[in-house]
Amino acid sequence: MMKNLACWLLLIYSGLLSAAETYPPAEVTMQLRQLGANSYYVMGAPGIATDNAGFISNAGFVITPEGVVVIDGLGTPSLAWKLRELIRSLTDKPVIKVLVTHYHADHIYGLQVYQDEGAEIIAPAGVYAYLDAPNALSRLEERRVSLYPWVNEQTRLVKPDRVIEQDSELELGGVRLQLIYLGAAHSDGDMAVFVEPDGVMFTGDIIFEGRLPFVGDADSKRWLATLEAMSQRQLKGLVPGHGPAARNPALALSKTRDYLALLRQSMGAAVAEMTEFAEAYDTVDWSAFSQLPAFTETNRRNAYQVYLAMEREAMAAE
Ligand SMILES: [Zn+2]
Numbered sequence: 174m175m176k177n178l179a180c181w182l183l184l185i186y187s188g189l190l191s192a193a194e195t196y197p198p199a200e201v202t203m204q205l206r207q208l209g210a211n212s213y214y215v216m217g218a219p220g221i222a223t224d225n226a227g228f229i230s231n232a233g234f235v236i237t238p239e240g241v242v243v244i245d246g247l248g249t250p251s252l253a254w255k256l257r258e259l260i261r262s263l264t265d266k267p268v269i270k271v272l273v274t275h276y277h278a279d280h281i282y283g284l285q286v287y288q289d290e291g292a293e294i295i296a297p298a299g300v301y302a303y304l305d306a307p308n309a310l311s312r313l314e315e316r317r318v319s320l321y322p323w324v325n326e327q328t329r330l331v332k333p334d335r336v337i338e339q340d341s342e343l344e345l346g347g348v349r350l351q352l353i354y355l356g357a358a359h360s361d362g363d364m365a366v367f368v369e370p371d372g373v374m375f376t377g378d379i380i381f382e383g384r385l386p387f388v389g390d391a392d393s394k395r396w397l398a399t400l401e402a403m404s405q406r407q408l409k410g411l412v413p414g415h416g417p418a419a420r421n422p423a424l425a426l427s428k429t430r431d432y433l434a435l436l437r438q439s440m441g442a443a444v445a446e447m448t449e450f451a452e453a454y455d456t457v458d459w460s461a462f463s464q465l466p467a468f469t470e471t472n473r474r475n476a477y478q479v480y481l482a483m484e485r486e487a488m489a490a491e
Pocket residue numbers: 230277279280378414415
């Protein structure tokens with residue numbers, strides 16, 4: 174009996190060891206922050222994708238009586254492993270589900286850590302627009318170089334086990350989570366997660382605290398509508414995909430909303446008046462946002478993207 178037990182312990186120990194050895198340690202500071210009785214998050218550093226060993230995005234988790242639900246997979250398996258260790262310092266419950274707010278490289282390359290543990294991976298519809306595009310593989314190849322050794326030949330793209338196409342709910346041991354399906358907002362498919370007992374919303378990348386939102390190829394119309402709807406809820410906490418949890422959730426929502434509204438209103442007017450983009454851009458009063466980090470790199474591109482989108486919307490409406 175004792176011998177059996179010793180064997181088991183040895184097996185478990187060597188299992189943990191080999192998993193840990195698979196992931197080159199990411200020498201970054203990852204600090205647990207508690208948001209409510211059940212909810213926690215860790216915050217990536219500001220910077221571009223390859224800064225800080227790839228730790229530039231946030232991840233959260235919710236401890237329930239049935240197991241742990243992780244929100245977002247971080248940018249490398251090493252980072253996800255580090256978070257897994259932090260979770261282990263609070264509970265020995267397994268990670269049973271991972272909710273991916275959206276499929277972008279900085280939020281998904283750590284997913285394999287949880288998949289290997291047996292967790293169910295849940296993502297919003299639109300995920301296959303990302304996974305099936307050639308860009309998904311070429312981006313991974315690029316990160317195997319730019320984020321080596323943390324992203325390497327063993328790093329793989331993890332497909333979801335379940336795809337959410339509408340608002341859904343999870344109830345785990347009395348802890349209720351709302352999965353809010355946002356459609357194509359910041360990416361091809363976005364989802365926010367609301368932890369009911371804590372009043373905490375994990376928004377993914379549709380909210381940016383403290384820096385200018387990157388519009389990318391987002392559907393700004395739907396994004397704006399989503400923020401309008403979200404601002405109707407009573408929030409105690411709001412964790413964006415990047416940067417600190419909002420001290421004032423309503424204000425964080427309204428800042429992103431106001432920026433998108435300005436983009437759409439100003440570029441929409443330019444399209445309606447058939448003003449050239451460059452001329453229109455120079456006449457907009459950006460002063461409410463021009464002090465935000467990333468403004469100079471991002472704003473013109475955001476505006477141009479929205480200008481083109483408003484042109485398409487205008488043509489579709491004709
Ligand atoms: Zn991101």
